[in-house]
Amino acid sequence: xxxxxxxxxxxxxxxxxxxxxxxxxxAPLGFxxxxxxxxxxxxxxxPETWQVAGRSTVYARCAHFHSAAxxxxxxxxxxxxxxxxxxxxxxxxxxxDLSDPLxxxxxxRLERAKRRLVSQLLGLGLPVTPRSRDPLHGLAYEFLRTxxxxxxxxxxxxxxxxxxxxxxxxxxxxxxxxxQMREPYRTLLGHFRHEIGHYYWDRLVxxxxxxxxxxxxxxxxxxxxxxxxxxxxxxxxxxxWAPQFISSYASAHPWEDWAETWAHYLHLRDxxxxxxSFGLPxxxxxxxxxxxxxxxxxxxxxxNGPAFLGLLHDWIAVTSAMNEMSRAMGQPDFYPFVLQRGVxxxxxFIHCVVEQSSTHDSP
Numbered sequence: 001x002x003x004x005x006x007x008x009x010x011x012x013x014x015x016x017x018x019x020x021x022x023x024x025x026x027a028p029l030g031f032x033x034x035x036x037x038x039x040x041x042x043x044x045x046x047p048e049t050w051q052v053a054g055r056s057t058v059y060a061r062c063a064h065f066h067s068a069a070x071x072x073x074x075x076x077x078x079x080x081x082x083x084x085x086x087x088x089x090x091x092x093x094x095x096x097d098l099s100d101p102l103x104x105x106x107x108x109r110l111e112r113a114k115r116r117l118v119s120q121l122l123g124l125g126l127p128v129t130p131r132s133r134d135p136l137h138g139l140a141y142e143f144l145r146t147x148x149x150x151x152x153x154x155x156x157x158x159x160x161x162x163x164x165x166x167x168x169x170x171x172x173x174x175x176x177x178x179x180q181m182r183e184p185y186r187t188l189l190g191h192f193r194h195e196i197g198h199y200y201w202d203r204l205v206x207x208x209x210x211x212x213x214x215x216x217x218x219x220x221x222x223x224x225x226x227x228x229x230x231x232x233x234x235x236x237x238x239x240x241w242a243p244q245f246i247s248s249y250a251s252a253h254p255w256e257d258w259a260e261t262w263a264h265y266l267h268l269r270d271x272x273x274x275x276x277s278f279g280l281p282x283x284x285x286x287x288x289x290x291x292x293x294x295x296x297x298x299x300x301x302x303x304n305g306p307a308f309l310g311l312l313h314d315w316i317a318v319t320s321a322m323n324e325m326s327r328a329m330g331q332p333d334f335y336p337f338v339l340q341r342g343v344x345x346x347x348x349f350i351h352c353v354v355e356q357s358s359t360h361d362s363p
Contacts, residue, residue: 003036003123006277010040020072030074033087036123062086068108081133088118090130094142096166103145106169109188110143117192120270125358131160139199155191157198164191184336190263197262198255204357217346219254228253244342261346268315281317298345308351
């Protein structure tokens with residue numbers, strides 16, 4: 001299953017993931033996480049309730065619909081969890097002071113990125129449960145801003161709680177940090193995808209049969225994390241990092257290698273899902289270069305090998321076109337990376353973990 005990004009209103013007009021109203025017919029729209037579809041809404045039996053054609057379920061809009069978050073997801077009023085918030089917003093544990101207009105604006109950007117992430121995770125069949133409902137394995141977000149005289153809020157993950165510094169939603173500050181860290185890519189959605197990688201390492205890999213092959217590929221995670229990060233920030237990455245790592249930061253520690261590669265896998269899958277929603281990349285061009293072979297994968301004899309190889313080659317085709325389109329607009333490259341052969345087995349390994357962990361049929 002994938003997460004489509006282009007939908008059709010009941011009137012036939014094309015609508016998109018973030019829309020809450022059809023621009024052609026003015027129909028109200030709402031997103032349902034159970035089928036990953038954006039639906040035209042019909043009035044429900046009571047004020048401020050809604051229904052969807054073909055369903056008897058009665059829905060309400062998420063309580064964050066009228067906030068700066070502008071959440072267009074729906075809440076099932078028969079849900080035993082009895083929440084005013086949709087699944088994505090129910091993941092929140094701490095929010096900044098929203099009476100501050102700047103905080104509210106930046107928080108709205110965080111929520112838009114989080115909804116994109118959560119919809120993709122659901123499309124991949126990965127478990128997404130608020131920590132309030134599952135204190136042991138659930139997920140929670142804390143969106144915080146550094147206050148004057150207080151220690152800087154650090155973006156990171158710890159035991160199922162992901163903290164995001166609100167300043168990451170400030171384009172100017174994020175770009176300044178990107179240049180200071182000499183990163184080719186730094187986005188808000190990228191942060192969400194990286195940090196959720198740490199969460200799923202804990203949930204899907206640690207203390208499972210995946211841990212030994214994971215260590216064989218990514219390295220032994222039992223080495224000191226604090227010492228590894230200190231060394232990376234002091235000395236920088238090793239000179240020969242590029243052939244084996246998706247980014248220089250991935251070379252800091254096996255956990256960071258996993259999280260960076262995981263984020264890259266989510267970039268790949270969501271971009272290709274979006275492209276497919278528009279009918280891209282189209283029929284394979286027989287003259288298209290295909291640099292990777294089955295022998296480049298983690299386990300070449302896996303049944304999913306040929307399909308995954310097709311994903312990689314579609315990825316190269318789409319990103320090559322997108323880079324040229326970005327250059328045509330005078331913008332930085334859409335995809336400022338080179339997918340090295342040494343990274344391909346790691347991506348395939350993550351693909352296998354995701355497939356086995358999926359709550360629905362493997363793609």
